[in-house]
Amino acid sequence: MKARVTITLKPGVLDPQGKAIHHALGGLGFDGVEDVRAGKVILLDLADGTPVETIDKMCEQLLANTVIENYKVDVL
Amino acid sequence: MKARVTITLKPGVLDPQGKAIHHALGGLGFDGVEDVRAGKVILLDLADGTPVETIDKMCEQLLANTVIENYKVDVL
Numbered sequence: 001m002k003a004r005v006t007i008t009l010k011p012g013v014l015d016p017q018g019k020a021i022h023h024a025l026g027g028l029g030f031d032g033v034e035d036v037r038a039g040k041v042i043l044l045d046l047a048d049g050t051p052v053e054t055i056d057k058m059c060e061q062l063l064a065n066t067v068i069e070n071y072k073v074d075v076l
Numbered sequence: 077m078k079a080r081v082t083i084t085l086k087p088g089v090l091d092p093q094g095k096a097i098h099h100a101l102g103g104l105g106f107d108g109v110e111d112v113r114a115g116k117v118i119l120l121d122l123a124d125g126t127p128v129e130t131i132d133k134m135c136e137q138l139l140a141n142t143v144i145e146n147y148k149v150d151v152l
Contacts, residue, residue: 021138043094
């Protein structure tokens with residue numbers, strides 16, 4: 001089975017990477033960009049039947065820094 | 077409008093970050109992880125009515141390195 005973990009910074013946490021992308025898009029002439037937030041996506045190929053709770057544990061223990069990041073698990 | 081751009085390495089491109097995560101998950105006792113691939117996600121807050129073609133152009137010109145990366149645009 002495959003799962004996708006999407007990790008994004010919590011609202012209010014400064015995102016210099018997103019800011020840099022926003023600035024660069026403006027420089028390339030893309031107007032109308034109001035905000036950009038950068039995050040990570042981790043694609044996991046897991047043994048069939050792995051419970052979602054196990055993936056949550058992976059996020060809590062390793063994949064996400066839950067002080068500043070939110071994560072979302074999607075089983076594909 | 078909001079859009080999500082997901083950027084992943086093309087199959088066959090070495091992914092040291094994914095390998096490191098895979099190794100670390102094994103060290104934490106998570107068995108049954110067969111493969112891990114790491115990528116990026118960029119959340120765009122755009123002016124309403126921005127066409128998907130414009131977002132594709134942003135990806136081609138700035139967000140993704142299309143030599144080694146695939147991208148996927150989802151309008152949310």
